Structure formats: structure tokens, C-alpha cells
Amino acid sequence: MFTVDLLKGQAVPLKTSTTGIGIVAAGVVVPFIVLIIIVGIFFNNRVVIPIMEHEMVVCAQKMQTLSESVKIQQNFDKEIISINASIPEAAVAVRKFTAWSPIIRTIAENMPGAMVLNKLDGKQSVKSQQGGVAREIEMSVGGTSQASWDEDVKAFRARLLESAALKARLQDITVAQQSGKGGEKDSVSYDLRMIFKDGL
Secondary structure, X not given: OOOOOOOOOOXXXXXXXXXXXXXXXXXXXXXXXXXXXXXXXXXXXHHHHXXXXXXXXXXXXXXXXXXXXXXXXXHHHHHHHHHHHHHHHHHHHHHHOOOOHHHHHHHHHHOOOOOEEEEEXXXXXXXXXXOOEEEXXXXXXXEEOOOOHHHHHHHHHHHHHHOOOOOOOEEEEEEEEEEEEEOOXXXXXXXXXXXXXXXX
């Protein structure tokens, strides 16, 4: 049997198959899906990127704050190291120097009532040969000339020698009297030298 093609191959419909339709559909659907995914990523990035930028700004601020805290901590650590380094020196100084405040308080509490403290001088020196520390206080008390001052100063000296704060520390107290004229009235003054024991 013969087939006569009067149209000579023109306008003859193509034979369709399931495979062909699938290929055509894939060629259309896959780019569309890819386009949707790209558009979704774009819009997602428009939301996510500002959030991430804000988080980066917050992190930068936190880093700045923490860096300042670290600097403060480092300064504290340096101060602690400096203080710890000076503790032995301070301990040596405390051992070498006498705390004068209880001594001065004891002197003030036992002063003769009508006499005036004109001079108070604490001295400390290192004994070159023995290697110890010599400590003493020089003071001067005075008032108008009265016959009872000698007894008052003797009692003052005795009170200092027997006081609870100084009894164990004092080696001796020497007294020297000086007379003079203060204005129209005769005055008298006494120089007292308090000598402390070594190691106290």
C-alpha cells in the first residue's frame, strides 16, 4: 500500500508522546522553579541582611565595652602587682618605725595641768655599730615661775615611766630645767628627753 503525501510534508502534525511532553514541561517548569527560588532567596536576604548588620553593630559595641573592661582589669592587675611588691617594704618600715600616736596620747593625758607643751620632737636613728634603731622624744614644757613646778615635773616623769603604754618601752627620761623671763612674769621650762629601749 502506498501513501501519497499531497501536502509534500507540510502542515503534518507531529506525533506526540509522553516523553516529549515531559521534556517540554521540564524545560518550562525547572527554570520557573529556579526563578522562584532565586526570588525567594533575594527577598529573604533583604530581611536577613539588615538583621545581621544590626547584630554586627551590637557585637561591635559589646566588643568596645569589653575591651574597656579588659583595660580596667589590666590596670587593676598592675596595681595589685605593685601593691604586692610594696608589701615587704612596708612590713620592714613598720618594724623599723615606732607608732608615735599612743606615745603622744600618753604624754597629753599625763601633762601637768597648768603647764604648756612648747616642743615635741620624735627622733630615730640607726646605730652603726650595734645595727639597732635608737628612738627618743625631746619635749619642752613650761609655765610661769612657781615653786611647785619641780614636783609637778617629777610627778609627770614618774607617770610616764609607769604608764601602761610606755612602761615596757622606756629606758629612761632625763629632765633639765631652764629659767627665763616671759613678758613681765618669770617663766620656767623643763626639757625632757625620753629614751626608748632597742627593738621597740
